[in-house]
Amino acid sequence: MSSEFNLKSEQRDNCIVVETTGYINNIGGQKLVEEFSKHHNEGNKNFVFNLAQSKIVNSIGISFLIEVIEKLNDTGGKLIFSNLDPTIDKTFNIMGLFQYAQKADDVESALKSF
């Protein structure tokens, strides 16, 4: 797996699906928040972050994810993480991300939750 961070997003029904690749660190986290903000400012409130191709995250990357979760909570939005690697899943669990965001096995399951 490449550690260089990339992402792409698409509208699926009433939801924005963001698919990431690589290391979610300071750079990755910033890009993720920028992409999120772009869609959020356009009025989108439902998001799925598909992290199938991101197996590594550091605490700075997590702080950006928390920022996204807080913004969505403040505006009545919802975030679902999907396709989580077991290590990432455990990391998010310990860092408390699942208190305010959900997780799903895959994107299709996540979309059904909205």
Place this chain on the structure above:
Amino acid sequence: MVDKNYHDLVVKLSLQVESFQEGFGILAKSSSLRELAQNFNHILRGSLLVIDSSLYFLNKGNKEWKKLYGKEIDTEEINEFHNQKLNFDIVFTDHKNYKAAVSIPLLNGSHFLLFLGAKLDKSKYNDTDRILIQIFTQLLDNSYQALINNQKEKNLVFELNNRVLQLNSLIDTGIEISKLQELENLFNLALERAVTITDASFGLLCIESNVSGKQVFVFPEGLNSGAIDDVEYSISTELLYQERKYTFRLANKESRNGYVDFDQTDRMLLDAFARQVLAAVENQHLHKEAIEKENIKRELSVAAEIQDRIIPKTLPIIEGYELAGTNLSSKEVGGDYYDCKHLNDGRIALIIADVAGKGVPASLLVSTLNATLNAYLEMDIPLPDLAKKINTVVYKSSPSDKFITFFIALLTPKTGELDMVNAGHNPILIRKKNGELDKVEAGGVAFGMFDMGLPFEGQKRIFEKGERILLYTDGIPEAMNENEEEYSDERLEKFMTDRFSESAEEFMSALISDVKSFTKETPQSDDITALFIERK
């Protein structure tokens, strides 16, 4: 009059108590300074009915004011007002840009400045307004403290969770790397975890050895390892194991405000990761050693079994002759072999051989020799031809580093006629009745070295009554004592010359005792094999 104003104020404030509480509830929920400022603006303007309002913020330690909302106000004006009003103060003025200015110092050393425009009803600010402004700015101050405390609490929870995560990762990594067989995967995983858990930008593991040179692992992959020399912040740790130096290095700790230096926890984590890696490397090494030892043990057991099947348990009884044989295996089972057997034509074959090497390969070659020899001995062919045929078989069935030194004598018991071939083996010693020692030297190369049709020279002689013959392998003359001195050919020949009165069994027993008395406690490094025969 004063009483009436006071009464009006009390009435007004009483009516607004609920809205103050509601306002504080809204302000206290703000998740950022800018959101707090926006909320404050809405509440203030809704209550005071002013045309406009501007709020500026000076963070502790900073010199630049930040506009949170409202009109642009000249920086010099702001600084001038701030310098005059370091404490809380409300000033009503006829300034062209604002009609009221409020200085709000905060507990943490930061500062708000609030500028209010004219009131919507064009009336001047009065004492009631002053009290209202004071109440609202107090709400702002309290909400700001709540925001700071809330952020501190969040940061604290985040830090605590992160510590738990770090410990968890350390434990998980230790378990995961102990399961990895490939060292390269082990190093890569440990490095990746060390980088991510300390928020380093990148990391490097360099393994240096005088034997195998330098090996470098980097994370993120594809990074130029030289880049780590130009970083602002880095930490490293070094460990030595089996003449290899393991250097772990992490560079540029990330933060949301750029790179920062690593802290004591990061150093402890890096040390812990490094020790885990070394422990895993050491465990792998010990595991491999244990497997190798087990394999050797199993191999030796197989070799011993093969050798045990081939070496004769008892020697034949030959009228007019007395025989004794011995085979003492060393710790590493070798390829010594001897035999004494009746042939169909009444002759006796006396054989001794020594395969170069130890263990199963040597034992299998002895087994091949034994089978081939048995087949050819029944064909009654001249010994030099027999030697050539066996040489070909051994050459084809053995690796290039394996060969067999071999001696065979065919004895006609009635006449004492001896027909012999020595293929690269130690000289066979014959003690004549007069005490002189004859040696049957090699008449050809050892089996398995060449297959170029080289001839083997046979020798014949009569084994006279009273003569004694000793066939032996190099385990006897090359037996070593603690000074690394050999028992030697000379000592063996002297023993053979001097000892002539004992029976065959007694001679063999005395020979072994002599060798053991020479080597004392030194472990036996090679098989000791000998066959002794005396014509009565």
